[in-house]
Amino acid sequence: MTVNILDVSLRDGSHSVRHAFTADQVREAAKGMNAAGVRYFEVSHGDGLGGSSLQYGLSATDELKLIEAAAGECTTSEVAVLLIPGIGTKGDLQAAVKAGAKMVRVATHVTEADVAAQHIQLGRELGLKTAGFLMMSHMASVEEIVKQASLFESYGAEIVYVTDSAGAMLPKDVTERICALKQTLQCEIGFHAHNNLSMAMANTVAAVEAGATFIDGSLRALGAGAGNTQTEVMVAVLEKMGYETGIDLYELIDTANNVIAPIMQQPQEITGGSLILGHSGVYSSFLLHAQKAAKQFGVHERDILKQIGKLKAVGGQEDLIYEVAQDLAR
Amino acid sequence: MTVNILDVSLRDGSHSVRHAFTADQVREAAKGMNAAGVRYFEVSHGDGLGGSSLQYGLSATDELKLIEAAAGECTTSEVAVLLIPGIGTKGDLQAAVKAGAKMVRVATHVTEADVAAQHIQLGRELGLKTAGFLMMSHMASVEEIVKQASLFESYGAEIVYVTDSAGAMLPKDVTERICALKQTLQCEIGFHAHNNLSMAMANTVAAVEAGATFIDGSLRALGAGAGNTQTEVMVAVLEKMGYETGIDLYELIDTANNVIAPIMQQPQEITGGSLILGHSGVYSSFLLHAQKAAKQFGVHERDILKQIGKLKAVGGQEDLIYEVAQDLAR
Numbered sequence: 082m083t084v085n086i087l088d089v090s091l092r093d094g095s096h097s098v099r100h101a102f103t104a105d106q107v108r109e110a111a112k113g114m115n116a117a118g119v120r121y122f123e124v125s126h127g128d129g130l131g132g133s134s135l136q137y138g139l140s141a142t143d144e145l146k147l148i149e150a151a152a153g154e155c156t157t158s159e160v161a162v163l164l165i166p167g168i169g170t171k172g173d174l175q176a177a178v179k180a181g182a183k184m185v186r187v188a189t190h191v192t193e194a195d196v197a198a199q200h201i202q203l204g205r206e207l208g209l210k211t212a213g214f215l216m217m218s219h220m221a222s223v224e225e226i227v228k229q230a231s232l233f234e235s236y237g238a239e240i241v242y243v244t245d246s247a248g249a250m251l252p253k254d255v256t257e258r259i260c261a262l263k264q265t266l267q268c269e270i271g272f273h274a275h276n277n278l279s280m281a282m283a284n285t286v287a288a289v290e291a292g293a294t295f296i297d298g299s300l301r302a303l304g305a306g307a308g309n310t311q312t313e314v315m316v317a318v319l320e321k322m323g324y325e326t327g328i329d330l331y332e333l334i335d336t337a338n339n340v341i342a343p344i345m346q347q348p349q350e351i352t353g354g355s356l357i358l359g360h361s362g363v364y365s366s367f368l369l370h371a372q373k374a375a376k377q378f379g380v381h382e383r384d385i386l387k388q389i390g391k392l393k394a395v396g397g398q399e400d401l402i403y404e405v406a407q408d409l410a411r
Numbered sequence: 412m413t414v415n416i417l418d419v420s421l422r423d424g425s426h427s428v429r430h431a432f433t434a435d436q437v438r439e440a441a442k443g444m445n446a447a448g449v450r451y452f453e454v455s456h457g458d459g460l461g462g463s464s465l466q467y468g469l470s471a472t473d474e475l476k477l478i479e480a481a482a483g484e485c486t487t488s489e490v491a492v493l494l495i496p497g498i499g500t501k502g503d504l505q506a507a508v509k510a511g512a513k514m515v516r517v518a519t520h521v522t523e524a525d526v527a528a529q530h531i532q533l534g535r536e537l538g539l540k541t542a543g544f545l546m547m548s549h550m551a552s553v554e555e556i557v558k559q560a561s562l563f564e565s566y567g568a569e570i571v572y573v574t575d576s577a578g579a580m581l582p583k584d585v586t587e588r589i590c591a592l593k594q595t596l597q598c599e600i601g602f603h604a605h606n607n608l609s610m611a612m613a614n615t616v617a618a619v620e621a622g623a624t625f626i627d628g629s630l631r632a633l634g635a636g637a638g639n640t641q642t643e644v645m646v647a648v649l650e651k652m653g654y655e656t657g658i659d660l661y662e663l664i665d666t667a668n669n670v671i672a673p674i675m676q677q678p679q680e681i682t683g684g685s686l687i688l689g690h691s692g693v694y695s696s697f698l699l700h701a702q703k704a705a706k707q708f709g710v711h712e713r714d715i716l717k718q719i720g721k722l723k724a725v726g727g728q729e730d731l732i733y734e735v736a737q738d739l740a741r
Contacts, residue, residue, distance in 0.1 A: 251651065252613065278651075279606075279644045283582065283613030301680065314609045314681050317690045321581065321608075330690075331713070334683040348678030350631065351644050353664040360647045360660075383664070 083325045085295045088114055088122040088312050089273070090341055091151065092163055094303035095127035096366050098346050101141040104150040106344055110300070111151035113336025115158040118328045119312075121184055121210075123161040124151045127305065127366060128396070129188060130162055130169035130177055136399055137168070145180045152181025159183035163214070166196045167397065171203050178207050186242065187233075188214035190395050191221040194229040201236040212240035212271065212295075217395055219249040219362055223261045230262050240269040240295050245284060246396070248277030248306055248355070249362040252287035259291035271295030274310045276302060277359025279351055281310040282318060289324065300337040303345060306365030307355035313337045357383045361390025370399050374406035384409055413655045415625045418444055418452040418642050419603070420671055421481065422493055423627075423634035425457035426696050428676055431471040434480040436674055440630070441481035443666025445488040448658045449642075451514055451540075453491040454481045457635065457696060458726070459518060460492055460499030460507055466729055467498070475510045482511025489513035493544070496526045497727065501533050508537050516572065517563075518544035520725050521551040524559040531566040542570035542601060542625070547725055549579040549692055553591045560592050570599040570625050575614060576726070578607030578636055578685070579692040582617035589621035601625030604640045606632060607689025609681055611640040612648060619654065630667040633675060636695030637685035643667045687713045691720025700729055704736035714739055 091107055107124060114122050126132030126144050133140035152160045161184035162177045163169075174185060185204040187197045197213060204211030213233030218226060230241040243258050255272065262270050272288035274281035274297065285296050298312030313333045316326050354368050363386050371389070375382040388405045421437055437454060444452050456462030456474050463470035482490045491514035492507045493499075504515060515534040517527045527543060534541035543563030548556060560571040573588050585602065592600050602618035604611035604627065615626050628642030643663045646656050684698050693716050701719070705712040718735045 251616075251648070276609075278648050279612035279641055280648070282609035283616075286581075286613075311609055311681055313683075314686055317686055318581070318608050318610070321690070334686065334713070338683050342682075348680050350678050350680070351641055352672075353643075353668050356644055356647055356664065360651070383661070 084289055084319060085120055086312065086315065086326055086328065087161060087295060087297050088119050088299060089297050089309060090122070090299040090303045090312070091147070092123035092125045093127060093305055093309055094299055096305035096369065097303050097308065097349065098344060099369065100126060100133065100138045102147055103142055104146050106340070107147045108150040108154055109340045110336060111154040111158070113332065113340050115155050117332035117336060119158055119333070120327065121159050121161050122151070123163055123186070124148050125163045128168055129165040130173040132168055145176055148177055148180040148182055161186060163188055164200055165189070165396070166200050171200065174200065174203060175207070178209065182209065184210035186212040186214045188216050188244070191215045191218050191229060192225060194232040197233065198236045201233065201238050205237045211238055212242060213238040214242045214244055214273070216244045216246045217364060218243045218245055218258060219247055219254065220393065223257055226258055227261050227265050230266055234266050234268050238268060240271045241266060242271035242273055242295070243288070244273040245275055246364050247362045248275030248281065248359040248365060250284055251278070251280060252283050255284045255287040256291045259288050259293050263292040269294045271297070273297040275304065275365045276307040276309065277351065277355045277365065282314065285310045285315060286318065286322070300341040301345060302349040303341055306358050306368050307351040308349035354382045354386065357386045361387050363390045364394070364396050366396070367399065367402055370402045374403045378406040378410040380406055380409040414619055414649060415450055416642065416645065416656055416658065417491060417625060417627050418449050418629060419627050419639060420452070420629040420633045420642070421477070422453035422455045423457060423639055424629055426635035426699065427633050427638065427679065428674060429699065430456060430463065430468045432477055433472055434476050436670070437477045438480040438484055439670045440666060441484040441488070443662065443670050445485050447662035447666060449488055449663070450657065451489050451491050452481070453493055453516070454478050455493045458498055459495040460503035462498050475506055478507055478510040478512055491516060493518055494530055495519070495726070496530050501530065504530065504533060505537070508539065512539070514540035516542040516544045518546050518574070521545045521548050521556060521559060524562040527563065528566045531563065531568050535567045541568055542572060543568040544572045544574050544603070546574045546576045547694060548573045548575055548588060549577055549584065550723065553587055556588055557591050557595050560596055564596050564598050568598060570601045571596060572601035572603055572625070573618070574603040575605055576694050577692045578605030578611065578689040578695060580614055581608070581610060582613050585614045585617040586621045589618050589623050593622040599624045601627070603627040605634065605695045606637040606639065607681065607685045607695065612644065615640045615645060616648065630671040631675060632679040633671055636688050636698050637681045638679035684712045684716065687716045691717050693720045694724070694726050696726070697729065697732060700732045704733045708736040708740040710736055710739040
């Protein structure tokens with residue numbers, strides 16, 4: 082059996098390096114992943130195309146330059162981009178295609194697939210491999226996810242992803258969601274994990290066993306929160322289980338160790354903060370904001386995150402983190 | 412349901428800090444774990460009592476002083492020690508009991524339980540909670556493990572552990588082993604994981620679901636290879652699943668972050684080397700030896716580890732690592 086691996090080091094990892102990737106770094110990583118046989122890898126601001134902003138964090142290098150640098154190294158790999166409607170625009174997608182993108186994943190909060198209709202249609206019109214990406218999937222029931230995924234499919238998505246943005250799921254949560262989608266949808270199913278509960282690998286394997294054919298990983302697990310499923314480890318595990326990935330494990334380990342590891346600003350460990358993300362079901366990209374707010378207001382990051390979890394805040398509500406910190410300080 | 416957590420930070424973690432724990436560090440960690448409600452934690456050289464040697468690495472502080480320091484902080488926790496017959500002796504165990512140890516885990520290679528008979532009997536005579544510990548359990552069939560575990564039980568072991576020393580198991584491997592032991596043995600069953608394939612947490616959960624009542628973890632995952640199941644994350648996951656651990660999560664996170672994290676000599680990441688351990692089924696404590704040998708002979712650590720995996724080397728054959736490195740260099 083074959084599984085398609087999409088590496089997100091150069092997109093989800095953007096959070097972890099505070100959006101400071103350089104064109105040279107991206108070029109080297111792209112070169113390594115292309116040589117290793119990684120079919121798709123994503124290059125964008127951590128919050129998708131157009132994410133560079135005061136609210137989400139400014140990119141050190143224009144993401145179009147990064148996409149161009151990556152695409153220039155691809156002989157067999159293809160560059161994907163993430164697009165969150167409301168952050169990125171249709172114009173941003175057209176520009177990304179000019180820079181060399183061949184795939185788009187249109188991401189919405191798990192209950193808001195309907196805002197993606199035009200963007201998914203545009204992806205298809207531009208000839209891109211086009212996917213829908215349901216963020217914070219732990220917050221919706223299985224029925225709701227099926228409903229939202231069906232909307233994506235009706236707009237033309239070729240793949241629908243269950244996305245565990247908070248790293249809050251356990252394998253049984255993944256299995257029931259992917260199985261329900263397999264039963265209802267005709268398109269392919271994907272899965273994206275975070276490791277806040279140390280379950281990213283097990284959740285990814287559960288997704289594959291339930292029928293997912295597209296799975297995400299990142300080298301050295303570089304990503305928001307506690308990071309993602311570690312791509313090179315995932316390849317070893319899938320090999321051990323008898324799946325075909327088409328990837329050269331040693332080439333990938335070399336890219337992880339020689340290109341990604343030196344870029345990392347901190348090791349991708351599960352610290353108290355990232356653990357509370359998974360435990361409370363909070364969006365992984367909120368972690369560094371909570372750490373900043375904790376310092377600014379002299380309160381504990383985990384108290385902020387626990388409160389944010391209770392408020393069920395979703396992507397786009399980054400300002401709330403600072404309000405909560407201010408309240409806690411009073 | 413209740414699960415007993417045994418923390419191995421101060422024993423398996425000894426490998427990761429090159430056996431350099433000080434009495435003050437151990438005292439602080441013990442104080443935190445006792446306050447958090449951790450029922451048992453292990454304190455010994457990484458290779459068990461008497462492990463301090465040129466072959467296994469010299470301890471910076473006599474382990475009896477470390478056991479004393481830990482025991483002095485315990486009001487509800489109890490100190491366990493690891494004893495590998497052939498490395499540690501009956502005299503070492505008697506000395507450990509004088510220093511305050513209340514539990515012993517007698518460890519052998521998975522096919523050699525018979526060398527533990529006298530040590531297990533001594534543990535019982537000394538009034539210790541006494542366990543058998545089957546290292547490198549991935550190397551034996553289910554039938555063989557049942558046979559060896561039954562020997563431990565016949566000697567008087569109150570708990571028998573399946574130990575994934577190489578971090579090479581996947582959840583189904585754990586499930587079939589623990590289920591077979593539950594069906595055959597009367598004593599309690601334990602499980603000890605390593606995270607080389609990023610499966611430590613999933614394997615631990617699989618063990619609990621199959622009936623294991625004693626599980627190991629370490630704070631910040633501090634341990635040989637890619638480290639162990641991360642104790643504070645395990646507590647959060649088990650809570651989420653409805654198990655009772657009797658542990659205060661925040662107190663434990665504070666101990667992990669404030670006491671263990673500052674001691675760490677390197678982050679407990681899955682690097683190329685630790686991944687190859689899990690992929691090839693090599694004893695986790697061989698990693699730092701392989702790194703040293705790689706430097707010494709100018710060869711790649713992963714080539715050493717892959718060859719060691721082919722040779723099916725087991726604990727005690729550390730010298731072989733240098734021989735393999737020398738051969739590769741030729």
